[in-house]
Amino acid sequence: MVTYSKNHLKLHIFGENDIEGLISLSQSVGWDYDGSDIQTILSCGKIFGHKNEFDQIVSSAAIIPYDTDLASIGMVIVNPGYRGQGLGKDTTKACINSVSNQTSIMLIATPEGKPMYEKMGFKVVGDVHKFICNNYVPSNGFPDEGLKAEALQEADLDKVFELDKNAFGDFRRKFLxxxxxxxxxxxxxxxEMGSVLGFGLSVLGPCHLILGPIVAPNDSAAAYLLNQLALNHKGKLRIDLPPRDETFMNHLRNSGFEKVSQPPIMIINSERMPTRNNHLYGIAAQVFG
Structure with missing residues (x-):
């Protein structure tokens, strides 16, 4: 592998004209960010990174500040030929410095990145369970509370924002x-009264239909929402779960999912995760925390 020096590398804040370059950077490490993902990140956050003398993007890190005092870092990528020069640290620092030092910042670490984040002051406060499904087994069960899944309407947004805030730990209106x-x-x-008690999104990526966020009042309601989102999809599925007991994870296994990794959740500027009500059954994606 050819290794390049840090000379002539400049730190940038990326925009829409850089989307193709960011996709190429993602592909260089085997990740599957696509244009829609990057557009969503740019719409509610910032992406920092380095370009070489040929105007090629060789590193990135994204930060998504939420509505009050919480932010998420993700998409920390360094082209393999430029590793070992502190580019990941530089881009992560740029993200941290872009928000108030009173803002709690969380991220989901790779095994390679975890030592760097620890040196920067991040602490492990939990983990995420990544599940992949190649052949989904539909569920015939339905909640016994008379719940029904329906298409989200604009009139539902304020309630969805509130449900997400209580489940995630901060309002995320712009992101959602x-x-x-x-x-x-x-x-x-x-x-049965028409009140909104939960919600779920699916996002079609290059490799998987991503299920999340999923917010529900209990395991059976979450399983029902997941089933409605996954039903009739012919490709692979992915869901990333925040920390929870084995009951819902066993439901996933019975539905054809397999746990493939358990990366740590890390945080800085705080000693613990924000207060959550245990209704979050699937995160949006690791970049969004």
Whole structure:
């Protein structure tokens, strides 16, 4: 492998004209960010990174600030030929410096990145369970509370924002608005009175139909939402779960999912995760925390 020096590399803030270059960078490490993902990140956050003397993007890191005092870092990528020169650290620092030092910043680390984040002051506060499904087994079960999944309407947005805030730990209005626009399917969970008790999104990526965020009042309601999102999809599925007990994970296994990794959640400027109500059953994607 050819290795290049750090000379002539400049740190940039990327924009829409850089989307193709960011896709190429993602592909250089075997990741599957596509234009829609990057557009959503740019719509509610910033992406920093280096370009070489040929105007090629060789590193990146994204930060998505949420509505009050929480942000998420992701998409930390360094082209293999430029590793070992501190580019990942430089881009992550740029992300951290772009928000207030009162902002709690979370990320989901790769095994390669975890030592660097620890040196920068991030602490492990949990983990995420990544599940992949090649052949989905539909569920015949339905919640016994009279719940029904229906297409999300504009009138539902304020309630969805509130449900997500209580499940995730901060309001994410701008992010969710853009993620819903990107979604393949957006559902809300209504009770017999018409009240919205949960919601779920699916996003079609290059390799998988990504299920999440999924917010539901209990395991059976979450399983029902997942089934409605996954039903009739012929390709691979992916869901990333925040920390929870084995009950829902066993449902996933019975539905054809297999756990493939368990990366750590890390945080800086705080000692713990934000307060959550345990209703988050699937995160949007690792870059969004």
């Amino acid at each position: 608005t853009n993620r819903i626009k990107q979604s393949h399917q957006s559902l809300v969970l209504r009770n």
